[in-house]
Amino acid sequence: DDVLASPMISTPLHKLDCCVVTDSGGALIVTSAERAADLKTRAPRILGFGEAISHAQMNQNAEFTTTVAEESGKRAFESAGVTADDIKVAQIYDSFTVTAALSLEALGFVPKGEVGAFLAAGGLAPGGRLAMNTDGGGLSSNHSGRRGMYATIEAVRQLRGDSPGRQLENPQLCLVNGTGGWMSATATLILGSD
Numbered sequence: 001d002d003v004l005a006s007p008m009i010s011t012p013l014h015k016l017d018c019c020v021v022t023d024s025g026g027a028l029i030v031t032s033a034e035r036a037a038d039l040k041t042r043a044p045r046i047l048g049f050g051e052a053i054s055h056a057q058m059n060q061n062a063e064f065t066t067t068v069a070e071e072s073g074k075r076a077f078e079s080a081g082v083t084a085d086d087i088k089v090a091q092i093y094d095s096f097t098v099t100a101a102l103s104l105e106a107l108g109f110v111p112k113g114e115v116g117a118f119l120a121a122g123g124l125a126p127g128g129r130l131a132m133n134t135d136g137g138g139l140s141s142n143h144s145g146r147r148g149m150y151a152t153i154e155a156v157r158q159l160r161g162d163s164p165g166r167q168l169e170n171p172q173l174c175l176v177n178g179t180g181g182w183m184s185a186t187a188t189l190i191l192g193s194d
Helices: 068-082 098-104 115-119 147-160
Strands: 009-010 045-053 087-091 173-180 185-192
Touching: 009 098, 045 068, 068 098, 068 185, 087 098, 087 147, 098 115, 098 173, 147 173, 147 185
Parallel strands: 087 173
Antiparallel strands: 045 185, 173 185
């Protein structure tokens, strides 16, 4: 209701369909499994990764209702040895509500053309099929131009059991997906709790 009541920016996007813009910073440490074994905190493992680029300029985009997350996701799922059905937690780039919706379909969480029904049925609601953007995402938490950093930090926190006030119960896998350029580049990362 709040989204629909917010001012129209450009049909069909209301103000609350658009990400908040903030300043911030973040950092991650990536190390070997051997070194991570010596750490005092649990270190999630990188299980799979994929990236894809489709075009360089907006006018080269052949289709505005898809993303190359389908390709980056396929590569990440294959390298991790899991499928979208195995993922219960995802941090997905959401500069706009439509960006996240397109990515949900492209990554295989929802059949193409069915994201509206999935959302209406509570697919992302607490207890739904997928816990998404547990830190609030770019729409509610932050979007400083490095949203992928915060999505990855939140994935690590969830998998370590260290996400105060929003911790999920014992997540084993988390997918992180980022979109860049003019919906032209995506990267997908799959992390595991051990």
